Amino acid sequence: MLSVLAFAACEPYQDAEIELGAAPGTPAFSIEYAQGDSNTIIVKDLSSGNFSRVWNFGENADGQTPLKRTSTLATDTITYIKAGTYTVTLYVSGEDGGGTAQSAKTIVVENDAVTGCSGTIALLTGDCLPSGRCWTFSQAVGAVTVGPAPGDGSWFTSTASGLVGEQYDDSFCFFLDGNEFQYNNNGLTVNPFNQFAAEPFNYPADLTWSYSPGTGDAGTDQIILAPGLFMGVRDVSNVLDIITISETELVVRGPIVNEDGTPNVNNGWFELYFVAQ
Numbered sequence: 644m645l646s647v648l649a650f651a652a653c654e655p656y657q658d659a660e661i662e663l664g665a666a667p668g669t670p671a672f673s674i675e676y677a678q679g680d681s682n683t684i685i686v687k688d689l690s691s692g693n694f695s696r697v698w699n700f701g702e703n704a705d706g707q708t709p710l711k712r713t714s715t716l717a718t719d720t721i722t723y724i725k726a727g728t729y730t731v732t733l734y735v736s737g738e739d740g741g742g743t744a745q746s747a748k749t750i751v752v753e754n755d756a757v758t759g760c761s762g763t764i765a766l767l768t769g770d771c772l773p774s775g776r777c778w779t780f781s782q783a784v785g786a787v788t789v790g791p792a793p794g795d796g797s798w799f800t801s802t803a804s805g806l807v808g809e810q811y812d813d814s815f816c817f818f819l820d821g822n823e824f825q826y827n828n829n830g831l832t833v834n835p836f837n838q839f840a841a842e843p844f845n846y847p848a849d850l851t852w853s854y855s856p857g858t859g860d861a862g863t864d865q866i867i868l869a870p871g872l873f874m875g876v877r878d879v880s881n882v883l884d885i886i887t888i889s890e891t892e893l894v895v896r897g898p899i900v901n902e903d904g905t906p907n908v909n910n911g912w913f914e915l916y917f918v919a920q
Contacts, residue, residue: 667693667737667744674731674748677720682756683855686731687718693735703727703752711882712870715906720858722867723752724822724851756853760819763864764854766888768817769919775818777827778893778917780811780875787876788914793860793884793896796914809833809841814920815874817852824852824868835878836902847871859884866895870904875915878907886914893917 670690677683688696698714700721707725714721723729732747760771769776780786782804788796809831816825832844852868859865859882868874868881880897881904887894896914899907 665737666742667735669744669746670696670733670735672733672746672748674750680722681754682724682752683720683722684731684750685718685720686714686733688733688735690733690735692738694738695736697734699732699734701729701731703729711867720855722756722853722855724756724853726752726754728752756822763856763885763888764819766890767854767866767893768819771819773818773820775816775823775825777814777816777825777920778874779814779920780806781892781916781918782811783916785914786916789899789911790914791909791911793912794914795912798911807833807841810875813875815917822851822853824850824872826850826872832877835876844877860896863896875917876913878902879913879915880904883915891919893919 668690670688670693672689673687675685677685686698696715696717698719700709700712702708703725704727705725707727709721709723711721728749728751730747730749732745734743734745736743760768765771767776784803785796785800786806787799787801789799790797810833812829813832814827816827826846828844830843831841834840834842834844847869850869850872852866855865855867857864863884863886866874866883866885870881872881873879874883874895878899880900883895883897886896894914894916896912899909899911899913901907
C-alpha cells in the first residue's frame with residue numbers, strides 16, 4: 644500500500660489542454676499614392692480581428708529605405724526619398740496565440756523626391772543656402788514642455804535657462820541639398836534612458852530628413868527624421884509636428900517614445916522650442 648501511494652504522489656500534474664485561437668487569414672491592405680506626390684504613399688490595413696500589426700516599408704536595390712521604415716498604425720503615410728522598387732509587407736498576429744500571417748505588395752517610386760525652396764522648407768533650411776540652418780534650444784521658459792496630450796504641458800515645463808549645458812550646446816541642422824540632416828552634440832548627449840546622464844551618442848551615418856505637409860495632428864506639417872534620430876531630446880519621436888516656424892524660432896511637437904523608438908505606454912507628448920543659431 645505504501646509503495647502504491649508513493650508512486651501516486653510522484654505522478655506529474657498536467658493542466659487541461661489549452662486551445663489556441665485560429666490562425667489569422669492573409670491580411671488585406673491598400674496602397675495609394677498621395678495626391679500630387681508620387682514619392683508618398685498611404686497604406687491602410689483592411690483586415691480585422693487581429694491582435695497586432697507591423698508594417699515593413701522595404702528598401703530598394705541600393706539599400707535605400709523610406710525615412711519611416713516600420714509602423715503599427717492601421718493607416719499611415721510614408722515618404723520615399725529615393726527612386727526604386729520597394730516591397731511593402733504587412734504582418735498581423737492572431738488573437739489568443741493563433742500565430743501570424745503576412746502579405747506583401749510592390750511599389751515603384753519613379754524619381755528621387757524633389758524638394759522646392761519655399762515656405763516652411765525655406766525657413767527650416769535658411770533659404771536653402773548651402774550653409775543650411777541650425778537650430779538649438781531656446782533659453783526661454785518652456786524650451787521643453789511635457790504633457791498627456793498635444794499642446795498640454797501640465798507634466799513638466801522647463802524654466803528660463805533651466806536645461807543643462809549639454810542640451811544647450813546641441814544643434815540640429817537642415818540642408819536642402821540631399822535632404823541632409825546634421826546633429827552636432829559637441830561630444831555628449833543627455834540620455835533619458837540612463838538617469839539623464841550626459842554621455843557619448845553614436846548616431847547613424849548619412850542622416851536625412853523630409854518634409855510632409857498636412858500629415859500631422861490637426862493637419863499640421865511634419866518633419867520626418869530617419870529612424871533612431873531625434874530633435875532636442877532622445878525620447879521624442881523622429882516624426883515631429885511643426886507648430887511654429889519663422890526665420891528665428893521653431894516649435895515642434897512629438898510623442899514620447901521608448902529607447903527602441905516604439906510608442907511609450909504613458910502616451911505623453913513633448914513640445915520643444917528652438918531658436919536659429
